[in-house]
Amino acid sequence: MALLQIAEPGQSAAPHQHKLAVGIDLGTTNSLVATVRSGSAKVLPDANGNLLVPSVVRYQADAVTVGLEAAEHRISDSHNTITSVKRLLGKKLADVDQSHLPYRFAEQDSPLIETVAGPVNPIQVSAEILKSLAARASESLQSEPDGVVITVPAYFDDAQRQGTKDAAQLAGLHVLRLLNEPTAAAIAYGLDSGDEGVIAVYDLGGGTFDISILRLSKGVFEVLATGGDSALGGDDFDAAIVGWLQQQAGISDLADSQLVRQLYSLATAAKVALSDRDSTEIVLDSHGYQWRGDLSRSQFDELVAPLVQRSIRACRRALRDAGIAQDEVGEVVMVGGSTRVPKVREDVASFFGQQPLTSIDPDQVVAIGAALQADILVGNKKDGELLLLDVTPLSLGIETMGGLVEKVIPRNTTIPVARAQEFTTFKDGQTAMAIHVLQGERELVDDCRSLARFTLRDIPPLAAGAAHIRVTFQVDADGLLSVTAMEKETGAQASVQVKPSYGLEDDEVTRMLKDSITHAKDDISMRMLREQQVEASRFIENMTAALDADGETLLAADERTLIEQAMQALANVAAKDDVAAIEQAIKTLDQQSQEFAARRMDNSIKQALKGQSVEGL
Amino acid sequence: MNYFELFSLTPSYQLDLSDLAGRYRTLQSQFHPDKFAGESAQAQAIAMQRAAQINDAYQTLKAPLNRAQYLLSLQGIELAGEQQTVSDVEFLMLQMELREQLEGLQAAADPEDAIDKLAARLNKDRRSLSDDFESAYNEGHYQQAGDIVRKLKFYARLEQQLQQAEEQLLDF
Numbered sequence: 001m002a003l004l005q006i007a008e009p010g011q012s013a014a015p016h017q018h019k020l021a022v023g024i025d026l027g028t029t030n031s032l033v034a035t036v037r038s039g040s041a042k043v044l045p046d047a048n049g050n051l052l053v054p055s056v057v058r059y060q061a062d063a064v065t066v067g068l069e070a071a072e073h074r075i076s077d078s079h080n081t082i083t084s085v086k087r088l089l090g091k092k093l094a095d096v097d098q099s100h101l102p103y104r105f106a107e108q109d110s111p112l113i114e115t116v117a118g119p120v121n122p123i124q125v126s127a128e129i130l131k132s133l134a135a136r137a138s139e140s141l142q143s144e145p146d147g148v149v150i151t152v153p154a155y156f157d158d159a160q161r162q163g164t165k166d167a168a169q170l171a172g173l174h175v176l177r178l179l180n181e182p183t184a185a186a187i188a189y190g191l192d193s194g195d196e197g198v199i200a201v202y203d204l205g206g207g208t209f210d211i212s213i214l215r216l217s218k219g220v221f222e223v224l225a226t227g228g229d230s231a232l233g234g235d236d237f238d239a240a241i242v243g244w245l246q247q248q249a250g251i252s253d254l255a256d257s258q259l260v261r262q263l264y265s266l267a268t269a270a271k272v273a274l275s276d277r278d279s280t281e282i283v284l285d286s287h288g289y290q291w292r293g294d295l296s297r298s299q300f301d302e303l304v305a306p307l308v309q310r311s312i313r314a315c316r317r318a319l320r321d322a323g324i325a326q327d328e329v330g331e332v333v334m335v336g337g338s339t340r341v342p343k344v345r346e347d348v349a350s351f352f353g354q355q356p357l358t359s360i361d362p363d364q365v366v367a368i369g370a371a372l373q374a375d376i377l378v379g380n381k382k383d384g385e386l387l388l389l390d391v392t393p394l395s396l397g398i399e400t401m402g403g404l405v406e407k408v409i410p411r412n413t414t415i416p417v418a419r420a421q422e423f424t425t426f427k428d429g430q431t432a433m434a435i436h437v438l439q440g441e442r443e444l445v446d447d448c449r450s451l452a453r454f455t456l457r458d459i460p461p462l463a464a465g466a467a468h469i470r471v472t473f474q475v476d477a478d479g480l481l482s483v484t485a486m487e488k489e490t491g492a493q494a495s496v497q498v499k500p501s502y503g504l505e506d507d508e509v510t511r512m513l514k515d516s517i518t519h520a521k522d523d524i525s526m527r528m529l530r531e532q533q534v535e536a537s538r539f540i541e542n543m544t545a546a547l548d549a550d551g552e553t554l555l556a557a558d559e560r561t562l563i564e565q566a567m568q569a570l571a572n573v574a575a576k577d578d579v580a581a582i583e584q585a586i587k588t589l590d591q592q593s594q595e596f597a598a599r600r601m602d603n604s605i606k607q608a609l610k611g612q613s614v615e616g617l
Numbered sequence: 618m619n620y621f622e623l624f625s626l627t628p629s630y631q632l633d634l635s636d637l638a639g640r641y642r643t644l645q646s647q648f649h650p651d652k653f654a655g656e657s658a659q660a661q662a663i664a665m666q667r668a669a670q671i672n673d674a675y676q677t678l679k680a681p682l683n684r685a686q687y688l689l690s691l692q693g694i695e696l697a698g699e700q701q702t703v704s705d706v707e708f709l710m711l712q713m714e715l716r717e718q719l720e721g722l723q724a725a726a727d728p729e730d731a732i733d734k735l736a737a738r739l740n741k742d743r744r745s746l747s748d749d750f751e752s753a754y755n756e757g758h759y760q761q762a763g764d765i766v767r768k769l770k771f772y773a774r775l776e777q778q779l780q781q782a783e784e785q786l787l788d789f
Binding site: 147176177216217219220222283317320376377378379388389390413414415416417419474475476527535538540541542543586589594597598601602604605608609610 | 618623624629638639640642643644645646647648649650651652654655656657658660661662665666667668669670673674675676778784785
């Protein structure tokens with residue numbers, strides 16, 4: 001990509017250097033970190049050669065441990081040892097099925113878990129896992145990574161994505177992009193084979209299920225449709241076995257959290273054993289319960305059949321959304337540990353009429369894809385090798401009269417996207433309008449997920465229906481939403497970067513960030529200063545190149561002077577350490593150069609398709 | 618820049634979709650925000666706007682009904698959000714009949730078969746209307762073409778409702 005990037009020899013601020021980028025698969029059960037070295041992506045092991053980091057965090061009064069060490073205490077210290085936290089991320093406490101969980105929740109809107117180290121929220125817990133992964137990467141690479149790509153289930157809603165991004169910020173990571181897990185898996189396979197065609201990615205992890213239908217063509221991955229179930233995974237298979245065990249062993253009460261953990265360990269072991277055996281023995285001997293018996297493959301298949309069917313239904317729906325017939329699917333990629341379950345492979349093979357691909361380890365494939373994408377985004381690869389066009393997983397809309405939802409952006413719309421809809425006032429003299437933003441497929445507000453509420457004020461008092469309010473939804477490449485409302489007559493405006501009420505407020509993130517690094521000398525203001533200085537020099541560099549390339553043709557002399565003055569002003573303050581002044585100077589340069597940058601972009605769009613024959617496209 | 622200009626195409630209802638897809642990919646592979654990951658916030662913000670515009674253009678031109686509506690809007694006939702509706706009585710009677718079929722799906726002996734049959738029927742009607750639109754548009758009868766688009770909207774709604782009914786009945 002040449003636009004805005006052209007640097008004259010000798011003018012470039014920094015010579016091209018190889019940057020370190022890592023891909024992180026932040027999983028429900030296990031997490032991994034991978035990076036690209038000498039052209040191929042590898043998952044980074046710990047000192048003992050373990051690739052998987054159990055997504056388990058244990059809080060003690062004076063220490064936090066993550067991974068295997070923490071996992072050892074999941075039964076003995078179940079209140080303070082947090083597993084599968086991804087299931088709680090971005091959720092309201094009311095949305096969480098607490099029956100399976102051993103934690104003590106504080107009486108809060110967001111699920112706040114009481115531990116001996118005080119209450120912790122799912123974002124903080126996720127940040128601990130990310131920190132541990134980043135530390136593994138720094139150790140292995142002998143340097144801090146310049147940027148990370150973190151994967152999320154395609155089916156994650158806005159709150160869950162925002163939660164993931166907040167966790168990364170809390171862990172001090174520079175997020176290049178949130179990447180959907182199935183897309184990452186497709187990249188891992190796609191870049192190897194160089195194939196063209198339609199790919200279905202079936203991703204059944206510990207806690208979530210995703211199905212994505214993608215088309216790969218000339219280096220562009222286009223997600224055609226995505227679907228799934230954010231509460232379906234291997235953990236549910238375990239729960240099904242636990243339910244069966246409970247019946248067999250005559251356990252009526254599951255109040256004892258240690259017994260529950262014990263039952264779950266037995267269930268997981270049985271499930272794993274049944275991946276390559278026809279029957280397995282289960283021995284329960286704890287907390288006054290003794291039971292011994294066999295669980296056969298066919299019994300297990302029967303227990304999980306309804307769960308697998310749920311996933312197949314989502315596949316059918318995704319295919320239809322994509323406008324693709326079953327037999328048009330060229331390849332089926334399996335992702336996630338739960339795809340090792342034979343019943344899953346059988347049912348998927350029979351639905352798509354072909355054997356699914358499993359050549360890349362289903363536990364690693366997402367991290368590998370994320371690392372490949374991170375390597376591209378950080379600028380290590382030459383231009384145009386790969387582009388991802390992802391979609392919104394769920395419809396986004398707004399509440400209208402009578403508790404109904406009017407969809408503004410339907411599910412499976414390619415992102416980034418900006419779409420506007422007009423509404424009118426319904427009362428005479430109405431001067432304010434409440435905007436309620438929702439996510440989901442259903443028609444009633446109560447059946448959808450509430451994302452945000454805000455109010456547009458200063459509407460001129462007119463007769464009902466006379467004022468026109470334009471509401472614009474914008475979803476960026478990470479799948480994050482912002483909403484703006486504007487009254488057309490007066491230009492009165494209100495907007496929100498959608499931050500769900502049960503997530504974290506910006507100042508909360510800042511506070512936690514401060515808390516987390518007070519022990520280090522690296523204080524928050526230093527970090528903010530560095531970030532602003534980097535942005536300033538990047539901006540100046542881009543703008544210098546832009547002026548050299550197009551300043552003559554696209555700018556009048558006085559316009560150019562204004563931009564150059566703003567650049568000089570920015571260069572002056574960037575050398576000093578006043579963060580606010582740098583921010584202000586960046587804003588000024590931004591305002592002065594908006595029009596120029598837009599003209600350049602439009603100009604190059606006009607050039608983009610010129611001189612290309614249809615065959616060359 | 619209108620959407621056809623954006624893709625360097627002449628406005629036309631007949632469109633080669635794979636050619637359009639190729640042009641779309643060429644544009645996105647240059648203007649997607651990912652191509653600006655290392656650049657200033659301004660470059661990223663503008664890239665996001667343009668990429669959103671390219672996506673919108675593609676979605677509009679790709680779907681026949683949207684394309685038809687857009688072509689007419691280029692001729693000054695605005696159909697989006699209009700109040701005017703179809704006055705063709707025969708057509709409206711037919712719509713009522715189709716709607717009754719849609720509502721009767723639940724009670725059908727073999728709902729799956731009934732869904733398939735209705736879907737085929739809707740598809741056939743829609744195609745024939747689409748052909749009618751093309752000739753009307755090509756001959757410059759824009760008002761008449763507008764009436765056909767209004768009818769096509771009825772079918773779009775019916776097909777959407779059929780899909781919802783299918784999801785409910787077959788428990789997708």
